[in-house]
Amino acid sequence: MEGVDHLADERKKAEFNVEAMKIVWAGSQHNLEVSNRISKLVADDPAFRKDDRTMLPRKELFKNTLRKAAYAWKRINELRLSEEEASKLRFYVDETAYTDLHWGMFIPAIKGQGTDEQQRKWLPLAYKMQIIGCYAQTELGHGSNVQGLETTATFDPHTDEFVIHSPTLTSSKWWPGGLGKVSTHAVTYARLIIDGKDHGVHGFIVQLRSLEDHRPLPGITVGDIGMKFGNGAYNTMDNGVLRFDHVRIPRNQMLMKVSQVTREGKYKQSDVPRQLVYGTMVYVRQRIVADASCYLSRAVCIATRYSAVRRQFGSQNGGPETQVIDYKTQQSRLFPLLASAYAFRFVGEWLEWLYTDVMQRLQANDFSTLPEAHACTAGLKSLTTSVTADGIEECRKLCGGHGYLCTSGLPELFAVYVPACTYEGDNIVLLLQVARFLMKTVSQIGTGKQPVGTIAYMGRIEHLMQCRCNVQRGFAELSADLVEAAVAHCQLIVVSKFIEKLQQDIPGEGVKQQLEALCGIYYLSLLHKHQGDFLATSYLTPKQSALANDQLRALYSKVRPNAIALVDAFNYSDHFLSSILGRYDGNVYPKLYEAAWKDPLNESVVPDGYHEYVRPLLKQQLHTARL
Numbered sequence: 001m002e003g004v005d006h007l008a009d010e011r012k013k014a015e016f017n018v019e020a021m022k023i024v025w026a027g028s029q030h031n032l033e034v035s036n037r038i039s040k041l042v043a044d045d046p047a048f049r050k051d052d053r054t055m056l057p058r059k060e061l062f063k064n065t066l067r068k069a070a071y072a073w074k075r076i077n078e079l080r081l082s083e084e085e086a087s088k089l090r091f092y093v094d095e096t097a098y099t100d101l102h103w104g105m106f107i108p109a110i111k112g113q114g115t116d117e118q119q120r121k122w123l124p125l126a127y128k129m130q131i132i133g134c135y136a137q138t139e140l141g142h143g144s145n146v147q148g149l150e151t152t153a154t155f156d157p158h159t160d161e162f163v164i165h166s167p168t169l170t171s172s173k174w175w176p177g178g179l180g181k182v183s184t185h186a187v188t189y190a191r192l193i194i195d196g197k198d199h200g201v202h203g204f205i206v207q208l209r210s211l212e213d214h215r216p217l218p219g220i221t222v223g224d225i226g227m228k229f230g231n232g233a234y235n236t237m238d239n240g241v242l243r244f245d246h247v248r249i250p251r252n253q254m255l256m257k258v259s260q261v262t263r264e265g266k267y268k269q270s271d272v273p274r275q276l277v278y279g280t281m282v283y284v285r286q287r288i289v290a291d292a293s294c295y296l297s298r299a300v301c302i303a304t305r306y307s308a309v310r311r312q313f314g315s316q317n318g319g320p321e322t323q324v325i326d327y328k329t330q331q332s333r334l335f336p337l338l339a340s341a342y343a344f345r346f347v348g349e350w351l352e353w354l355y356t357d358v359m360q361r362l363q364a365n366d367f368s369t370l371p372e373a374h375a376c377t378a379g380l381k382s383l384t385t386s387v388t389a390d391g392i393e394e395c396r397k398l399c400g401g402h403g404y405l406c407t408s409g410l411p412e413l414f415a416v417y418v419p420a421c422t423y424e425g426d427n428i429v430l431l432l433q434v435a436r437f438l439m440k441t442v443s444q445i446g447t448g449k450q451p452v453g454t455i456a457y458m459g460r461i462e463h464l465m466q467c468r469c470n471v472q473r474g475f476a477e478l479s480a481d482l483v484e485a486a487v488a489h490c491q492l493i494v495v496s497k498f499i500e501k502l503q504q505d506i507p508g509e510g511v512k513q514q515l516e517a518l519c520g521i522y523y524l525s526l527l528h529k530h531q532g533d534f535l536a537t538s539y540l541t542p543k544q545s546a547l548a549n550d551q552l553r554a555l556y557s558k559v560r561p562n563a564i565a566l567v568d569a570f571n572y573s574d575h576f577l578s579s580i581l582g583r584y585d586g587n588v589y590p591k592l593y594e595a596a597w598k599d600p601l602n603e604s605v606v607p608d609g610y611h612e613y614v615r616p617l618l619k620q621q622l623h624t625a626r627l
């Protein structure tokens with residue numbers, strides 16, 4: 001019934017202060033206040049309606065996104081929202097759009113790789129959205145292998161220009177978000193060629209479209225690459241294709257913080273690591289880790305609430321059937337994901353600190369923590385996106401048949417999220433970077449260099465110090481195993497950051513106890529999943545492994561009465577969740593039934609096509625009466 005909280009009894013079971021947990025999840029009282037305010041701003045504004053997305057044809061869907069982005073920008077300026085508030089608005093609007101790449105990559109690339117002069121010229125235009133930019137790095141033939149990119153930027157000393165060119169079909173830029181139909185400019189990555197010498201990949205600002213009539217400029221061929229996975233989802237984004245036919249740009253449009261080209265055509269590499277040209281990707285990878293906890297928590301919130309509403313089997317003497325959340329199998333699938341959502345939240349907070357610290361060190365030309373920052377952002381991006389993508393799918397399955405309905409919110413959530421396992425670095429390629437970092441650490445231990453930071457534990461691997469093995473040999477042969485080691489390394493980071501969080505002062509009755517239980521579920525579920533490795537290496541005895549499994553089940557029982565309150569603490573509105581199964585009031589069945597009749601297919605009792613294609617079948621004279 002309307003107005004009844006079907007989850008009220010569940011909420012009464014909570015053994016902790018939910019309002020205090022909301023502050024823990026938000027990060028601070030201030031963050032919670034901003035979240036509440038912006039979430040309501042979006043939920044109350046019909047312009048941000050999103051429940052129709054999965055039913056709109058692509059052109060209408062895309063135009064609707066352009067409208068929303070323009071309206072959002074208008075509201076940001078009308079309300080004079082801060083960058084923090086605007087970012088929250090983007091989060092609660094919950095729609096991928098070209099603005100993501102403008103604000104999330106184009107501007108950061110100029111800030112990170114542009115000189116002060118270049119920043120003074122381009123950033124004011126970008127901040128006012130008088131130009132709209134994208135990040136054009138990936139090509140049809142290369143994405144993971146950045147050093148394999150084929151687009152060329154050839155310096156012409158006669159005109160003090162670079163000639164940007166797509167020499168092959170595979171050099172076509174392919175995938176950049178916002179490129180297909182909207183961006184006027186791109187930070188384009190191309191091979192710098194001077195006097196026939198290839199200096200590798202560098203970033204260049206290239207205008208793509210006229211600011212007068214939006215038509216592609218001479219030498220530019222640009223368009224959208226076509227429909228992507230799922231209805232709605234990432235089809236609100238114009239991922240594009242772009243070819244250059246000898247397009248000329250001024251020399252001062254090469255991003256020159258990391259390396260420069262003089263008027264005379266002399267190439268100068270600053271005394272900074274060339275990998276700083278990858279800095280924008282590192283920035284986005286750390287954002288993606290924070291985003292993972294948001295996406296996973298959304299799916300877990302839906303699945304947890306529905307698991308408390310859904311009853312199946314177990315009726316005693318005509319009494320109510322059993323809530324599926326009470327089944328140990330349901331708990332063993334759901335609660336590790338709930339624990340992971342909290343774990344990823346905290347590791348995301350730490351990673352943001354690590355990234356900020358590295359950026360401050362770079363200002364002082366201190367590159368000492370750059371390798372660790374690269375390994376952590378790459379590895380944690382890989383781990384958290386893989387677990388989140390798989391977790392959203394598991395949450396769909398935890399909701400049975402109704403999880404497959406678009407009105408559950410889960411199919412679109414999955415479709416819009418899963419590319420995170422690929423973009424900003426294929427997850428395996430990134431884990432190989434972590435493996436390379438771990439192997440380099442091992443080789444340095446042999447020289448007496450003690451590891452610090454997230455690899456300090458490796459200093460205790462005594463036996464490796466004697467092996468004097470040539471870690472370079474067999475990397476490719478052992479890469480699958482090394483990737484597993486990289487995953488374990490990242491999981492250890494997540495566990496250690498969760499434990500560090502618990503060592504902080506955490507106010508609120510019962511809050512710390514719940515987080516301790518979730519932390520236990522996180523690491524014990526990992527231990528259970530990988531117990532073979534622990535047993536094979538004698539790190540655990542069979543008895544210890546059994547005890548750990550017993551403790552894990554005990555923690556499921558401890559979390560069970562608090563499960564609804566723990567997902568309430570995510571503080572997601574029904575508008576944001578956009579899920580009938582995940583409604584705050586648990587009023588699922590009447591709303592599912594109501595929603596079904598709103599489907600366009602039910603606008604007519606007799607479907608279009610009946611008379612042409614069904615009636616003739618039904619009325620056909622059976623010429624083969626013997627059938």
Ligand SMILES: CCCCCCCC/C=C\CCCCCCCCCCCCCC(=O)SCCNC(=O)CCNC(=O)[C@H](O)C(C)(C)COP(=O)(O)OP(=O)(O)OC[C@H]1O[C@@H](n2cnc3c(N)ncnc32)[C@H](O)[C@@H]1OP(=O)(O)O
Binds near residue numbers: 065089104429
């Ligand atoms: C409706 C809308 C409302 C509107 C609201 C308006 C307001 C909006 C407000 C805010 C909105 C903001 C929203 C922001 C959202 C952001 C969303 C982004 C979505 C993401 C889209 C996806 C974008 C992309 O995909 S971009 C392309 C990504 N591509 C990749 O990641 C490529 C991966 N490959 C690589 O990174 C490299 O090729 C490599 C690392 C795999 C290999 O590189 P290499 O060959 O050069 O190096 P080596 O392997 O040889 O290693 C040599 C050496 O270098 C070290 N190294 C490598 N990389 C790095 C690095 N990055 N940093 C530091 N060091 C590095 C490596 O470790 C080696 O070191 P050694 O010591 O071992 O030598």
Ligand SMILES: Cc1cc2nc3c(=O)[nH]c(=O)nc-3n(C[C@H](O)[C@H](O)[C@H](O)COP(=O)(O)OP(=O)(O)OC[C@H]3O[C@@H](n4cnc5c(N)ncnc54)[C@H](O)[C@@H]3O)c2cc1C
Binds near residue numbers: 101176234432
């Ligand atoms: C939705 C979406 C949005 C995107 N937005 C942008 C954007 O805005 N700008 C941009 O520049 N790009 C963008 N991209 C492109 C994205 O960054 C690349 O697709 C990504 O980096 C993966 O590269 P790839 O496609 O070349 O994968 P590949 O590297 O071709 O991966 C194919 C397979 O090969 C494996 N593999 C590759 N190399 C190795 C190796 N050395 N060892 C072992 N296995 C290997 C991979 O693990 C994978 O299994 C986007 C992609 C998507 C899906």
